[in-house]
Amino acid sequence: MIKSNLRNFLAVVLLTVLFILTACGGGGSDDEIFSIDDFEQIKTNEDEAIEGGTITFGLVTDSPFEGTLNYNFYSGNPDVQIINWFDESLLTIDENYNFTQDGAATFEVNEEEKSITFTIRDNVNWHDGEPVTAEDWVYSYEVIGHPEYDGVRYGSDFTIIEGMEAYHNGEADSISGIEIHDEKSFTITYDQFTPSLLASGIWTYAMPKHLFEEIPVGEMSSSDLVRREPIGMGPFIVESITPGESVTLVKNEDYWRGEPNLDGVTVRVINPNVVVQSIQNGEVDLVSTFPTDQYPDNKDLSNVQYLGDVDNAYTYIGFKLGRWEDGEVVVDPEMKMADVNLRRAMWHAVDNNAIGTRFYNGLRWNATTLIPPSHPDYHDETIEAPTYDVDKANQILDDAGYIDVDEDGFREDRDGNELVINFASMSGGDTAEPIAQYYIQSWEAIGLNVQLLDGRLQEFNTFYDRVEADDPEIDIYQGAWGVASDVDPTGLYGRNAMFNYPRYASEENDRLLAEGVSEAAFDQEYRQSVYKEWQELMVEEVPVFPTVYRAIIIPVNNRIKNYAVDFDESTGIYRYQLAVTQDEAFKAE
Known part of the structure; x- marks a missing residue:
């Protein structure tokens, strides 16, 4: 057992480290606390817009963007930030994350037949002038469901389509549940009709079949149409790409909503360390x-x-509990982090309120469950998640048999063997290093020897490559998830979800995830009760634990007109409406 005076000493050191690191790299120059409620969501500008003009969009990342510029194949946020400028969903969503009839396509639901019929508007065209057709939208399903597909999209949203699994397994040449009626309309019939379908459960992105059909599916993700000359149906057209660094786009005069106000957009990678300087100097709008x-x-x-x-996101600490084999999670009870007591103690050891206050001045705050407050109908504030309690963390470890056998200040495992926990965390921003070190110090304060993987932070692409590959050197990791419009967490924590990075699975988890998308769940109160149970299960089993919820804060140059945090029906603002009031960006005085 660790001696009590060592515990108290480490707690004092931890508190001192937190305040030193805050002064050096986190928080502001004062103790002012902010609230997300104080911010507007739309950039209004009373000045008159000029005709045309161009803007620069700073893609904030500490590494080059991967350049997989197609909705069907991308996996990282930097790439989708680029895609959003030149391509878009065929359906829009409202403030409650439900699909509307105001997008490039409309839909008609037949619950009795478990089907949805989609109709694309006549004036929706690809950038090469060809119309976006029903075949294009269906082709996107055929590519993602194809046995040779090498992307990450195939999952429960697709497997519930009638005949999809037979097609995916190579047992059928087509998807029996998809029927094309004419050039602009088709119907999808589902084996299971779920409440998720009318939120994010429909794949709403098309592929230009007339361009892709000559490319083998297994080679598409590395083709020029994805990497060098991507094409979309959005308000801007890709003109040129400097791989990993920048993308130049010009307006799509034939855009279905109307001709964009701007002449063009330049997307340019900006390192997090110079983002403030770039904004001050007017280098980015x-x-x-x-x-x-x-x-x-x-x-x-x-x-x-x-x-x-x-x-729509949370940051979290994940524990490696198994591996990914043949499209399914395989839990390994011999994993270093397999004991839930160890995981729960590590949650109790960290003060996420202090992280949010001291490093983010209130613009991140303590997280409790894996459904964030961006989904107020389902986020349950009443659930009692572990809170910061060093004494309780120590007691849990003592009772579970993690004892400091050799009295070096660090606990051994339950068999008396040395316990070293390898922690992977990403680089990026001034606080990345101090926050990682804060967590390490927090766990040291309860006698756990946690070491930063390779002794350093991992850059974005390397981090996710290693986490996804279940690198045996990684025991725990700090990640972040943006959550989908629909509340269903199956895509992140389902047994067949590639993004289930902790590799967690249980029969109870399977049951609750299935219930959440069952026909009974069309009743919202029932669905809320299911996801309350699921949130409680995650708090009980701790495959991951959320650390902080997050605010989005976006500085917008004063020359910009018609910009919204979200371009959709919830704000009524779209990218084609973006405009500027003068040719040059304002610089800070």
């Missing part, structure tokens, strides 16, 4: 993300307006 820890010291910049919203 907009950014994909802004480090909330840098807001307090820069809140008074004269050349921007800050917009904000609750992010």
Whole structure:
């Protein structure tokens, strides 16, 4: 057992480290606490827009973007930030994340037949002038369901389509549940008709079949049409790409909603370390993300307006509990982090309220469950998740048999063997290193020897490559998830979900996830009760634990008109409406 004076000493050191690191790299120059409720979501500008003009969008990342520029194949957020400028969903969503009839296509639901019929508008065209057809949309399903598909999209949203699994397994040449009626309409019939379908359960992105059909499916993700000359149906057209660095786009005069106001957009990679300088100097008008820890010291910049919203996301600590084999999670009870007591103690050991306050001045805050408050109908504030309690963490470990046998200050495992826990965390932003070190110090305070993987932070692509590959050197990791419009968490925690990075599975988890998308779940109260149970299960079993919920804070140059945190029906603002009031960006005074 660790001696009590060592525990107290480590707790004092931990508190000191937190305040030192905050002064050096986290939080603002004062103790001012902010609230997301104080921010507008739309950039209004009373000045008159000029005709044309171009803007620069800063893609904030500490590594080159991968360049997989197609909705069917991308896997990282930097790539989709680019795709969103030149391609788009055929369906739009409202403020409650439900599909509307205001997008490039409309739909008609037949619950009795478990089917949905889609009709694409006549004036929706690809950038080469060819019409977007029913075949194009269906082709997207055929590619994702194909046995040779090498992307990450195939999952429960597709397997519930009638005949999809037979097609995916190579037992059929077509998907029996999809029927094309004419050039612009088709119907999908489902084996299971779920409440998720009318939120994010429909794949709403088409592929230009006339361009892709000569490319083998297994080679599509590396083809020029994905990497060098991507094509879409959105308001801007890709003109040129500097791989990993920038993309130049020009307006699509034939865009179905109307001709864009801007002449073009340049997307350029901006390192998180210079994002403030780039905004101050007017080098960028907009950014994909802004480090909330840098807001307090820069809140008074004269050349921007800050917009904000609750992010559909959470940061979390994940525990490796198994591996990915043949499209399914295989739980391994011999994994280092297999004991739920060890995982729960590590949750109790960290003070996420302090992280949110000291590093982010209130713009991130303690997270409790894996359904964030961006989904207020389902996020359950009443659930009692583990809170910061060093004494309780120590007691849990003592009772579970994690004892400091050799009295070196670190606990051995339950068999008396040395216990070293390898922790993977990403680089990016001023607070990445101090926060990682804070967690390490927090766990040291309860006698756990946690070491940063390879002794350093991992860059974005390397981090996710290793986590996804179940690198045996990784025991725990710090990640973040953006959640889908629909509340269904199967895509992140289902047994057949590739993104289930902790490799967690249980029969109870299977049951609750299935119930959440059952026909009974069309009753919202029933669905809410199911996801309350699921949130409680995750708190009980701790395959991961959420650390903080997040605010989106976006600085927008004062020359910008008609910009929204979300371009959709919830704001009534779309990218083609973006405009500027003068040729040059404002610089900070």
